[in-house]
Each structure stands twice: as C-alpha cells, then as structure tokens.
Amino acid sequence: MFIEGRVAAFISLLFIAAALLYYINRMRGGLKYPLRRLAALDAIDEAIGTATERGRPVFFTSGDGDVVAAEGTQVLAGLDVLTYVAEKCATYNVKLIAATSKPNVHTITEEVVRTAYAKAGRPEAYQPDSVQFLSDQQMAYCAATLDLMRKEKVAAAILIGPFFRPGLIIADGAAEIGAITIAGTARMSQLPLFVASCDYCLLGEEMYAGSAYLNDDATSIANIAGQDAAKLYAVALILIGALLSTAKVEFLINLLKR
Numbered sequence: 098m099f100i101e102g103r104v105a106a107f108i109s110l111l112f113i114a115a116a117l118l119y120y121i122n123r124m125r126g127g128l129k130y131p132l133r134r135l136a137a138l139d140a141i142d143e144a145i146g147t148a149t150e151r152g153r154p155v156f157f158t159s160g161d162g163d164v165v166a167a168e169g170t171q172v173l174a175g176l177d178v179l180t181y182v183a184e185k186c187a188t189y190n191v192k193l194i195a196a197t198s199k200p201n202v203h204t205i206t207e208e209v210v211r212t213a214y215a216k217a218g219r220p221e222a223y224q225p226d227s228v229q230f231l232s233d234q235q236m237a238y239c240a241a242t243l244d245l246m247r248k249e250k251v252a253a254a255i256l257i258g259p260f261f262r263p264g265l266i267i268a269d270g271a272a273e274i275g276a277i278t279i280a281g282t283a284r285m286s287q288l289p290l291f292v293a294s295c296d297y298c299l300l301g302e303e304m305y306a307g308s309a310y311l312n313d314d315a316t317s318i319a320n321i322a323g324q325d326a327a328k329l330y331a332v333a334l335i336l337i338g339a340l341l342s343t344a345k346v347e348f349l350i351n352l353l354k355r
Contacts, residue, residue, distance in 0.1 A: 112330055117323035124315040130322045137279055137297035138310050141178070144253035144277040145185045153252035154192040156245070156271070157182055160258030160282070161198040161238055164205060168259035170305070171283050172202055175258035176209050177308035177317075178281075182255060183213035187222055194249060195228045198238040203230045239263030243270040250274060256295075257281040257304060265290040272296075281307075 124130065148155045159175030162168035179195060186193040195210055197203040207228045214223040231241035243266065246254060254271035256264070257280065264280075264287050271278045272294060280291040281299025291298045299307070309317035341347070 109330070113323065113327045116326035116330075117320065120319040120322040120326070121316060124319040124322070130318050132306065132310055132318070132321070135299065135303055135306065135310060137281060137299045137303070138178075138307060140277070140279055140297045141182060141255065141311070142185070144255065144279060145182065145189060145191060147277055148186075148191050148252035149189045151252045154194050154249050155182065155186055156194045156196070156249070156251040156254045156276070158196040158198075158242065158256055158258070158267070159202060159206070160256070160260045161235055161263060162202075162259030162261075163199040164201045168284075171259040174304045174307055175281075176202075176205060178255070178257050178304075178311065179206065179209055180213050180308070181311040183210045184217045187214040187217035187219045190219075190222070192249075193227050194245065194251065196238075196242055196245060197228065197230050198233055198235075200230070200233070203228065235262055239266050242267050246271055246276070247274055251276050253277045253279070255279045256291075257299065257307070259284055260287050260291075265294055268294040 120128075120130070145155055157179050159172050159179065160168075162172050164172045183193055183195075185191075193210065195206050197206050207225075210228055211220075211223050214220050229245070231245070232238045239262070242263070246267075247270070251271070251274070254268070254276045256268060256271075256278070260267075260280075260282050261284075264282070268278055268280055268291060277297075278295040279297045279299075280295040281304040282288060282291060283301050283304060285301075288298070288300060292300075306321055308314055309321050
C-alpha cells in the first residue's frame with residue numbers, strides 16, 4: 098500500500114502540517130509567539146529616518162533573480178520587506194526608488210509599492226517611475242544600479258533577495274556614496290561578501306522572517322512557529338536515533354526506512 102522509504106516522510110509531513118495548522122489557529126486566536134530581534138530589520142526604520150533627515154531617497158532591489166525560477170522564494174521574501182519599506186516611505190514622504198531586473202519581478206514590484214502607498218493613506222503620492230526596470234542582463238543591471246544610486250545620491254540602500262555577481266559591486270557602490278546598506282540573501286556564496294561590505298546583513302533564513310517581523314502578520318508568524326516545531330522534531334529524531342544506535346537498538350532506523 099505504501100512505497101518503501103516513504104512512510105516516515107509521510108508521517109513527518111503530517112506532523113509539520115499539523116504544527117502549522119495548530120499555530121495558525123492559535124495566532125488568529127491571539128497567541129503571541131516571541132521572535133528573536135534582528136538588527137538588520139530593526140535598522141530599516143533607522144535607514145528611512147536618516148533618508149528623511151537628509152532629504153535623500155531610499156533605494157531598494159530584490160536582486161537579479163526571477164520569481165518563477167529556483168530563487169523565487171528569495172525574491173518574494175525581499176518583496177515582503179519592500180511592502181514595509183514602501184509604506185514607511187509613503188508615511189514620511191521619502192522618495193523611494195525600487196530597481197528590478199526581470200519583467201515578472203517588475204510587475205509584482207509595481208503592485209507592491211502601489212498597494213503600500215494606498216495602505217499608508219497616500220495613493221496620490223505614488224509615482225510610476227519609483228519602480229524602474231533596468232536590465233535583465235546581470236552586468237548591465239549592475240552598472241545601471243550604480244549609476245542610479247549615485248545620480249540620486251541615495252541615503253539608504255536595501256538589498257534583499259537572490260544576488261549573484263552584481264551583489265558585492267552594488268553594496269560597495271552604496272557604501273562609497275555614504276548610504277546605509279542593509280542586505281540579505283540565502284545564497285551562501287554571497288553572504289560573506291555582504292557581511293564584509295554592508296552595515297547590516299540578514300543571514301540565510303533570517304530573510305524569510307521579514308514579513309512576520311516587520312508587518313506582524315499572524316499567518317507569517319504561525320509559519321515561523323511551525324518551522325521551529327519541524328526543526329525541533331528533526332533534532333529530536335537525530336538525538337533519539339544517536340542514543341538508540343549507541344545502545345545497538347535499531348528500531349528507529351528500521352522505522353525511518355519504511
């Protein structure tokens with residue numbers, strides 16, 4: 098009836114799904130789930146405040162990945178942060194510049210920014226040219242981004258999403274003009290470069306907590322709680338399996354093979 102080697106995976110899937118449903122119901126019922134403070138996300142308000150004081154724009158880009166590609170979840174995580182950034186910029190009347198490198202991402206980014214301005218109660222302040230499509234070629238996108246940041250003299254640069262070769266160049270260019278730089282990515286090869294070149298950095302899955310952390314969305318927080326439960330489940334299996342194997346009891350090993 099069951100395919101060998103899939104029973105344990107199916108049971109694990111049921112556990113994770115049950116944990117997610119449990120936390121979603123509890124969060125909607127008013128449960129408060131504590132989230133670890135993230136300096137990079139806390140610094141967003143500081144960066145927007147600095148831009149307000151200087152009368153200079155805030156720059157945002159979700160990288161040079163596509164929403165329909167493997168790195169699509171990173172793009173969406175970046176756009177979740179952009180929702181918060183755009184709403185704050187609308188509230189404080191700070192110019193926002195969002196740069197994109199893929200047509201799909203550009204369309205979504207326009208809608209995200211437009212909706213954020215409407216949510217802030219200032220739909221008339223939205224300017225179509227605040228979201229700019231630069232190029233779908235990596236280095237052309239990089240060069241256009243550098244030129245745009247320097248021309249506009251941005252006070253803050255927020256780079257959250259999948260970044261490839263242009264990542265370090267853009268971050269270094271932002272730092273060169275004195276902008277506060279906040280970056281985040283789940284690409285392991287890019288993280289050391291962002292840590293070295295940016296003022297604040299979101300490491301790996303910290304980036305995915307942006308929506309829950311900034312917007313206090315119950316469903317997003319429930320997803321994080323469910324993921325934490327899944328991690329505890331995995332750690333428990335590892336520890337119990339190690340102890341049983343040490344005692345030469347192979348019950349759990351045999352169970353996981355089913």
